Amino acid sequence: MGSERIAIFDTTLRDGEQSPGCSMNLDEKLLMARQLEALGVDVIEAGFPVASEDDFAAVQAVARECRKPVIAALCRALPRDIERAWQAVSGAARPRIHTFLATSDIHLEFKLQKTREEALVMIREGVRTAKSFTPDVEFSAEDATRSDWDFLVAVFTVAIEEGATVLNVPDTVGYTVPDEYGRLIRYLKDKVPGIDGVTISVHCHNDLGLAVANSLAAVAAGARQVECTVNGIGERAGNAALEEVVMALSVRRDALPFETGIHKEVITRASQTLANITGVEVQPNKAIVGRNAFAHESGIHQHGMLSHRSTYEIMTPESVGANRTSLVLGKHSGRHALGKRFEELGYPLDKPALEKAYKLFTKLSDQKKEIFDEDLLAIVRDGLTQI
Ligand code: KIV
Numbered sequence: 001m002g003s004e005r006i007a008i009f010d011t012t013l014r015d016g017e018q019s020p021g022c023s024m025n026l027d028e029k030l031l032m033a034r035q036l037e038a039l040g041v042d043v044i045e046a047g048f049p050v051a052s053e054d055d056f057a058a059v060q061a062v063a064r065e066c067r068k069p070v071i072a073a074l075c076r077a078l079p080r081d082i083e084r085a086w087q088a089v090s091g092a093a094r095p096r097i098h099t100f101l102a103t104s105d106i107h108l109e110f111k112l113q114k115t116r117e118e119a120l121v122m123i124r125e126g127v128r129t130a131k132s133f134t135p136d137v138e139f140s141a142e143d144a145t146r147s148d149w150d151f152l153v154a155v156f157t158v159a160i161e162e163g164a165t166v167l168n169v170p171d172t173v174g175y176t177v178p179d180e181y182g183r184l185i186r187y188l189k190d191k192v193p194g195i196d197g198v199t200i201s202v203h204c205h206n207d208l209g210l211a212v213a214n215s216l217a218a219v220a221a222g223a224r225q226v227e228c229t230v231n232g233i234g235e236r237a238g239n240a241a242l243e244e245v246v247m248a249l250s251v252r253r254d255a256l257p258f259e260t261g262i263h264k265e266v267i268t269r270a271s272q273t274l275a276n277i278t279g280v281e282v283q284p285n286k287a288i289v290g291r292n293a294f295a296h297e298s299g300i301h302q303h304g305m306l307s308h309r310s311t312y313e314i315m316t317p318e319s320v321g322a323n324r325t326s327l328v329l330g331k332h333s334g335r336h337a338l339g340k341r342f343e344e345l346g347y348p349l350d351k352p353a354l355e356k357a358y359k360l361f362t363k364l365s366d367q368k369k370e371i372f373d374e375d376l377l378a379i380v381r382d383g384l385t386q387i
């Protein structure tokens, strides 16, 4: 029996772009959009058209160029925003209007100065207006995880009555925890009439470092669309990282029996394209796409890896399009990895030579953080002949 499909909604070009230092011009957005299409995302959220002329033009360009995925345009639940979103996205092969309104009392009181009743009216009118333009309408209850659960039931009931096809439950400020978020999704599934006929979406921010864990808990509870960004870029601490969600679902299919349409071997290229465009480097220890994600330094780990990759690797670098596993030579490395590297460099060493080389290597690695091939070549050329 096939697994259920999780739609990957990429918001790198919208929420990701709201990350400090990550703004992109139209050409850069198009370049990234092509990568996202090659990656196989189901939805590209291309921007927030009412925000600026540039954003409008970028959404319009992505909508015209990327014909496979759904192209979404974000807008507040206001008539002018919705019209602008539609103008920008209407040229897409598969357009979506994504409209939102905050539903927590904190946002209603301090940001919108609206009562809950007024918010329900705005949601009804907003979804209705969006639906008059296109059948594919997503509604997001901003700050859902700090909203009253029964009020959320009322909010989503209204959105469904007006024809929303996707209901998003954002953890806007990265406040929830996996167990609670899973319970909220189940509560909504249980209480909102007609929810079985629509897609439940999740959108998690990473303020407590839980965005991916929360997204996966929501999937286990019934969500079927995950909103995420490449490299996890986004407001403040970022959004759920696409590559982590996708690889968790892929590697742990036994625990989470779902599949995505992502071409995993394109993940590294997409990550690097984004880093090149924005100039924002990926942290070295970032899961899946960080420089060290497939690097092993300690002697015990390197020995294990040389015996069998499965000892310390739960996925291969090739599976995500990365070059190869690297056994980084540093002060924690052992003879096995050193001998293997000498062999690869064309210098197979016998036991006594390797012993001498190892002594020189440990001396050098006390002085240098990382040992490069040039250092090893110096050891065989100069060091070994002198000893
Ligand atoms: O974080 C959030 O709530 C959002 C919504 C607009 C979907 O980005």
Ligand code: ZN
Pocket: 015, 170, 172, 203, 205, 235
């Ligand atoms: Zn967000």
